[in-house]
Amino acid sequence: MAYVDIVTALAVLQFIWFGFQVGGARERHGVKAPAVTGHEIFERHFRVQQNTLEQLAALLPGLYLFSRHFNPLWAAALGVVYLVGRQLYAAAYVRDPAKRGPGFGLTFLPIAILVVGGLIGAVLALFAR
Amino acid sequence: MAYVDIVTALAVLQFIWFGFQVGGARERHGVKAPAVTGHEIFERHFRVQQNTLEQLAALLPGLYLFSRHFNPLWAAALGVVYLVGRQLYAAAYVRDPAKRGPGFGLTFLPIAILVVGGLIGAVLALFAR
Amino acid sequence: MAYVDIVTALAVLQFIWFGFQVGGARERHGVKAPAVTGHEIFERHFRVQQNTLEQLAALLPGLYLFSRHFNPLWAAALGVVYLVGRQLYAAAYVRDPAKRGPGFGLTFLPIAILVVGGLIGAVLALFAR
Numbered sequence: 001m002a003y004v005d006i007v008t009a010l011a012v013l014q015f016i017w018f019g020f021q022v023g024g025a026r027e028r029h030g031v032k033a034p035a036v037t038g039h040e041i042f043e044r045h046f047r048v049q050q051n052t053l054e055q056l057a058a059l060l061p062g063l064y065l066f067s068r069h070f071n072p073l074w075a076a077a078l079g080v081v082y083l084v085g086r087q088l089y090a091a092a093y094v095r096d097p098a099k100r101g102p103g104f105g106l107t108f109l110p111i112a113i114l115v116v117g118g119l120i121g122a123v124l125a126l127f128a129r
Numbered sequence: 130m131a132y133v134d135i136v137t138a139l140a141v142l143q144f145i146w147f148g149f150q151v152g153g154a155r156e157r158h159g160v161k162a163p164a165v166t167g168h169e170i171f172e173r174h175f176r177v178q179q180n181t182l183e184q185l186a187a188l189l190p191g192l193y194l195f196s197r198h199f200n201p202l203w204a205a206a207l208g209v210v211y212l213v214g215r216q217l218y219a220a221a222y223v224r225d226p227a228k229r230g231p232g233f234g235l236t237f238l239p240i241a242i243l244v245v246g247g248l249i250g251a252v253l254a255l256f257a258r
Numbered sequence: 259m260a261y262v263d264i265v266t267a268l269a270v271l272q273f274i275w276f277g278f279q280v281g282g283a284r285e286r287h288g289v290k291a292p293a294v295t296g297h298e299i300f301e302r303h304f305r306v307q308q309n310t311l312e313q314l315a316a317l318l319p320g321l322y323l324f325s326r327h328f329n330p331l332w333a334a335a336l337g338v339v340y341l342v343g344r345q346l347y348a349a350a351y352v353r354d355p356a357k358r359g360p361g362f363g364l365t366f367l368p369i370a371i372l373v374v375g376g377l378i379g380a381v382l383a384l385f386a387r
Contacts, residue, residue, distance in 0.1 A: 002380045002381075002384045003384070005323055005326065005327070005376065005377075005380035005383075006377060006380045006381060008319050008323065009319070009323055009373055009374075009376050009377035009380060010377070012315070012316050012319050012320065012373050013373060013374070013377070015312075015315065015316065016316055016369075016370075032356075033351075033355035033356070033358065034298070034301040034302045034304070034305040034351075034355055035301075036305070037166075037295075040163070043163040043164075044163045046163070047162060047163040047165070049312075053315055054144075054148060054182055056315055057141070057144065057185055057186065058145055060319060061138070061141050061189060062141065065134055065137065065138055069134070093162075093163075097161070097162035097163055098161075098162070111145075112145075115138055115141050115142060115145070116138075116142070118134065118138050119134075119139070119142070122131045122134035122135045122138060123131075123135060125131040126131045126132070126135070166295075169292070172292040172293075173292045175292070176291060176292040176294070182311070183273075183277060183307075186270070186311055186314055186315065187270045187273065187274055190266050190267070190270050190318060194263055194266065194267055197263065198263070222291075222292075226290070226291035226292055227290075227291070229291065240274075241274075244270050244274070245267075245271070247263065248263075248264060248267035248271070250263075251260045251263035251264045252264060254260040255260045255261070255264070
């Protein structure tokens with residue numbers, strides 16, 4: 001399970017990193033709290049962070065369920081795909097939001113496999129008793 | 130615990146489903162990223178998804194704590210109430226945001242029981258040692 | 259682990275409490291759903307809740323990882339620092355968003371220790387096998 005724990009920590013740190021980017025853009029472009037709109041580039045960084053929060057809320061349970069009912073090593077490997085995909089997504093989104101598709105797909109796919117796989121594994125565990 | 134894991138996976142998949150609805154509404158109503166405002170119906174779908182993210186952040190720890198310190202089967206049953214309540218909430222919110230109350234109550238109540246119950250269970254576990 | 263579970267439940271309840279504050283401010287200042295802007299004080303309460311959601315998404319995995327790979331009691335103690343820091347952050351933010359720094363630092367620091375500590379612990383666990 002240590003591999004899964006490492007990926008979990010890295011995914012959280014990546015999310016924190018995106019939060020720093022938002023804070024930096026807030027300073028740089030003069031967007032005063034509590035506003036979260038007002039400058040296009042700030043808004044892109046903010047949406048990257050918010051979308052990553054949404055994905056994290058699906059990734060972490062997915063990592064847990066998949067590694068519990070199938071295989072921790074495969075779960076960790078899918079988590080690494082997610083980490084790479086998120087970096088591509090963030091870089092593309094800040095450059096041009098219309099280009100965010102591929103990076104999004106690369107983070108959504110491993111999440112879908114983890115959660116659906118975890119669901120199937122949990123259902124099988126029910127019948128295996 | 131397999132029942133709790135199934136409910137966990139279903140709650141995450143429901144949240145992902147609400148995310149798809151947001152994406153669809155974004156296309157349909159021409160709300161270009163990074164904007165998250167500009168069309169009433171899009172905003173309703175977006176708020177449903179965002180509120181579900183908030184609830185998920187309370188539900189999942191609640192499911193874990195309650196099933197750990199009380200009873201996994203009761204935790205899963207409360208989770209099913211949440212799942213049904215969220216569907217009612219989403220449908221009502223998109224039709225008319227002012228009507229979102231009952232569905233919200235039906236998701237908030239099981240969450241409150243899970244988290245407060247889990248807290249009580251954890252405190253009791255402390256004294257039982 | 260019961261201490262960590264108690265802190266987990268309290269952090270979730272604190273987040274739910276901030277959600278109630280948002281609901282109250284929505285009523286009081288006449289911000290109609292699905293809008294999340296339109297009144298400065300409402301927006302402050304909303305940002306407190308949203309920022310707490312972001313922090314919770316890092317705190318809860320951090321508590322788990324740190325208590326698993328190092329020490330549950332220290333994890334719980336860091337969680338208590340977070341809980342106090344969040345109360346200070348919320349109170350300061352609603353009064354004057356420009357004053358939110360110290361409270362933010364007091365919640366960010368324990369999270370950083372928990373997640374980075376958990377990562378180090380998980381890496382060490384890998385080599386200890």
